[in-house]
Amino acid sequence: MISFLDFEKPIAELEARIHDLRQLDGEQQGGADIEEEVAQIQSKADQLLRETYGKLTPWQKVQVARHPNRPQFQDYVAGLIESFTPLAGDRAYADDKAITGGIGRFRGRSVMVIGHEKGSDTRSRLRHNFGMARPEGYRKAARLMRLADRFGLPVITLVDTQGAYPGVGAEERGQAEAIARSTETCLDIRVPLIACLVGEGGSGGAVALATGNVVIMLEHAVYAVISPEGCASILWHSAERAQDAADAMKVTAQDLAKLKVVDQVVEENVGGAHRNPASAITALGDAIAGALAEFDGRDGGYVRQHRREKFLAMGRLGVV
Amino acid sequence: MNWLSNFVRPKIQALVRKREVPDNLWIKCPSCGQMIHHKEIKLRQFVCQHCDHHLRIGPEERFPNLFDEGDFSTIELPAVLIDPLKFRDEKRYVDRLKESQNKTAQQDAIVVAHGKLGGHGAVIAVQNFSFMGGSLGLGAAEAIITAAKLAVLQHAPLIIFAAAGGARMQEGILSLMQLPRTTIAVQLVQEAGLPYISVLTDPTTGGVTASYAMLGDVAISEPGALIGFAGPRVIENTIRERLPEGFQRAEYLLEHGMLDMVVHRHAMRETLIRVVELLGNRPPSAEVISLPQPDLEIPALTDTRQEGETGDSGSAP
Ligand SMILES: [Zn+2]
DSSP states (O other), rough: OEEEEEEGGGHHHHHHHHHHHHHHHHHHOTTHHHHHHHHHHHHHHHHHHHHHHHHHHHHHHHHHHHHHHHHHHHHHHHHHEEEEEEEEESSSSSOOOTTEEEEEEETTTTEEEEEEOOSSHHHHHHHHHGGGHHHHHHHHHHHHHHHHHHEEEEEEEEEEOOOSSOHHHHHHHHHHHHHHHHHHHHHSSSEEEEEEEEEEEEHHHHHHHHOOOOEEETOOOOOSOOHHHHHHIIIOOOOHHHHHHHHTOOBBBHHHTTTTTTTTEEETTTTTTTHHHHHHHHHHHHHHHHHHHTTOOOHHHHHHHHHHHHHHHHTTTTOO | HHHHHHHHHHEEGGGOOOOOOOEEEEOOEEEEEEEEHHHHHHHTTBBBBTTTOOOOHHHHGGGGGOOOOOOGEEEEOOOOOSSSTTOOOOSSSHHHHOOOHHHHHHHSEEEEEEEEETTTEEEEEEEOOGGGGBSSSHHHHHHHHHHHHHHHHHHHOOOEEEEEESBGGGGGGHHHTTHHHHHHHHHHHHTTTTEEEEEEEEEEEETTTGGGOOOSEEEEEOHHHOOESHHHHHHHHHSSSSTTTTTHHHHHHHTTTTEEEEEEEEHHHHHHHHHHHTTTOOOOSSSSSOOOOOOOOOOOTTTOOEEOSOOOOOOOO
C-alpha cells in the first residue's frame, strides 16, 4: 500500500472506490456489473495519474522526490549490483550510516557504489539519520573514491539527501572540510564518476557526491542549493512560501537539464518511481550503463580533464 | 601571454577611488559599543582599540594594508551571466545586485588584486560581506577562477580572504555548482606547486566553507570570526539546545583542528609574508616594507555624530 500525497487525493479517492467495489464483489458476487464499474474507474484513475504526473509543479516534485516509498540506495543496489560488498568507516572516527558504499558488479564490471541512504521505516531512518551525513560520511565517501581510483573501478554515486546534518558534533569534526574534500576527490580521481540524483539533492551535502563526469537525474528528482523551505524562510521570511521558492530556484530535472547542470534525465514510470520501483531502477541502470560506455578505453587523464572542463564551462556565458 | 592581455587589463587601483567621507563620521564598535572616529579606526585597520573586536571590512580596506607600500592593481574580471534564472523573491535579484554594486562600487562580491607581498608577487582575492552577504555565485566564482589562473601565470601564491553567508540562492543550482568550480581553481594553484593560503574572516559559512575556504594549504582566521558549514540558528533549530560558548568561532575551530592559526589583523601581513616565504623556500625579504600611515586628525566627538557600521547586510545563507 503506497501512501498518497496531498495533490493525489482525487486519485486516492478513485482507488479507494475500486477497493470498496472489489470488497463488495467478494462479499456479494456482484459479477459483470461490478467488474465493468471497476474497469471504468480504473481507467479514469490511470488517466488522472498520467495527467497529474505529466504536469507536476516544482513543489509537487519536491514532495514526490521525498516520497517515503521512493526507492532508496539499498533498492538500487539490490536491483543493479551483484556481489555487493559493503565497505565501512572513515578510518578516523566512525562509520556514518547516512552514506553507504561498497564494491560490486554492475552488468559485468566491478564498480564502486556510494550513496546516501535515508532508510525505509522509522527504525532504519533513525539508523541512517534520514540520509543526512556527518563528516565521517563524506570522509568515507572520499576514501572509497580513492580506493576505486587505485584499482581503476568506475564510481557510481546515488544522491538522495536533504543536506548534510547540522549538528554540534558534525561542525566540531569539520563538516565543511569533509564536504569540500569529498568534492575535491570527485574532481581528482581518474576513473569515470557517474552521479545519479535519484531523490532529493540538497546543497553541499549532495554536490559532495554529485560532481561527476555524467550527472543523471530521475524525472521527478529535485536538486537545489538549499531546501525550498530554507530558501523561503530567508528570502521570503516565511517557510510557508516554500512553493514560491521551489518555483524560483528551478529545482526540477527538466529545468536543470536546460541549465546544463544535468546531462541526462531518466523517465520514471507513470505515477513516479514509488509506484513501480523495479521499472525506475532498471531505467536508471540502462542510463548508467550508457554513460559508462562513453568512457570505455579512455585513459585516466582524459577522464579527469573531462570532468574538470565540464564543470568549468558550467554557467559560463554562451554555455547556458 | 594572450590570456593576460585578454583578461587581465589591470585597472590601477580603480577600487580605491576616493569616496567623500564626512569629517565628523564616528563608527560604533558593534562589540563594545564605543564610538570611534573613522580616521582612527581606519588607521587601526578597523580593529577596535577598546575591545580588540575585528570589524567586518572589504577589499577597499584590506588591500592597502596587505601589499608592500599599499600598492596594488585590481584585475578586471570576465563578464558572467546575469540573473540566469530571472529570480525574484520579495525583490528582483537584478535590483538587489544593482543595489550592492552601487553601495560597494564592486561588480560582485569578490575583488582580485595583485602586487608585491614581501618583495614577491602575490595574488589576493577579498570577498566583501557587504555585497549581498558576500554570497558565492557566478561572479564571485569567476573572480576566484581568474585569481587562480593569474597566480599560476605569475607563478605567485594565491591568498583568498573569505567572508560570506554562503552560496547565492538567487542563482539557484548554478550557485551550488560554484563549489566544484572554485575547488578546481584551488587545484590549479596547488598543481602548479604554488601555495594557496585561505584566510577565513567573519563570517564564513555555508557553501563557501564547503569549498575553497576549507581547502587552503594553510588556513588562517581572524580572532572571533564565525566559521561553520551550518549556521548557528539552523543547528539550534535542529538539536533544540543552546549552543556551547564560543561555538563556531575561530578559536574554537583552532582548538578542534580545523585551522592552522588565528592571527590578529595587525599581524596578518607579516604572517602571510612569512608563510609564503617559508613554503617557497625563499630567504626572508631584505626589508619588510612598512605601510603608509594616513594622517590622523580627529575632531572632538560632538552631538551631531553619525553612526555607521561597516559590513553586515547579509541576505543569502
Ligand atoms: Zn569595541
